[in-house]
Amino acid sequence: MSETNHTLVDELRKLGELEKRVIGHVLHRKHVARDPNATFDEQMSLGERVADRVASFGGSWTFISIFVGLMTIWMIINVVAAFKWDEYPFILLNLVLSCLAALQAPVIMMSQNRQSKKDRIDASHDYEVNLKAETEIVALHLKMDELRERQWATLMEVQAKQLELLTRLEGLAKKEGLGGLTS
Numbered sequence: 422m423s424e425t426n427h428t429l430v431d432e433l434r435k436l437g438e439l440e441k442r443v444i445g446h447v448l449h450r451k452h453v454a455r456d457p458n459a460t461f462d463e464q465m466s467l468g469e470r471v472a473d474r475v476a477s478f479g480g481s482w483t484f485i486s487i488f489v490g491l492m493t494i495w496m497i498i499n500v501v502a503a504f505k506w507d508e509y510p511f512i513l514l515n516l517v518l519s520c521l522a523a524l525q526a527p528v529i530m531m532s533q534n535r536q537s538k539k540d541r542i543d544a545s546h547d548y549e550v551n552l553k554a555e556t557e558i559v560a561l562h563l564k565m566d567e568l569r570e571r572q573w574a575t576l577m578e579v580q581a582k583q584l585e586l587l588t589r590l591e592g593l594a595k596k597e598g599l600g601g602l603t604s
Contacts, residue, residue, distance in 0.1 A: 439545070443552045447560070457546045461539050469535060476532035479525050492518075 436444070446452070465473075478484050495514055499505045507513035 439549060440552065443549055443556065446553055447556050457542050458539070461542060465535075469531070472528045472531045473535070475525070476529045479529060 433441070433444075492514065495507070496511060499507045499511065499514075500509065
C-alpha cells in the first residue's frame with residue numbers, strides 16, 4: 422500500500438460517525454435531506470404532546486384574553502354580588518393564580534426542553550446536509566479543474582499543430598520565392 426493510501430486510511434479512521442455516514446452518502450449518491458420534524462413528532466409521547474399544546478395555548482393572546490376576562494368577572498362578582506365566595510383582597514383568587522403558575526411553569530419548561538432537543542437535532546441535520554453539499558462542491562471543482570486541464574492540453578496541441586503548419590507554409594513560400602507570409 423502506498424504512502425498516500427496509508428495516510429488516507431488513517432485520516433478516514435479519525436472521522437466521526439456523522440462524517441463517515443456523509444461520505445457513504447456521497448459515494449453511493451444517496452440523499453441526506455430528510456424532515457427531522459416529522460421524525461421528532463412521531464417519537465413524542467401523549468404527555469409530551471399535551472405539554473406542547475398547553476405551553477402553546479398558555480403563551481397565546483387567546484389565553485391572556487380569557488384569563489383577564491375570567492379574573493375581571495371573578496372580581497366583579499365578588500365585589501357587587503350578594504353572595505361573595507372570595508371577598509376583597511381576593512385570597513382565593515390569589516391561591517388559584519399561584520396554583521396555575523405552579524402547574525404551568527413546569528409544563529412550559531418541559532416544552533422548552535423538548536424544543537431545545539429538537540433544535541439540536543435540526544442543527545445536526547443541517548450540519549450533515551452542509552457537509553455533503555460541501556463535499557459535492559469540492560468534487561465538482563475537481564471535475565471542472567480536470568476538464569479545464571484537458572481543454573488546455575487540447576488547446577496546446579492544436580496550437581502546436583498550427584505553428585507546425587505555419588512553419589511548413591513559410592518554408593514552402595520561401596521555396597516558391599513568394600517571400601515571407603508575415604510582413
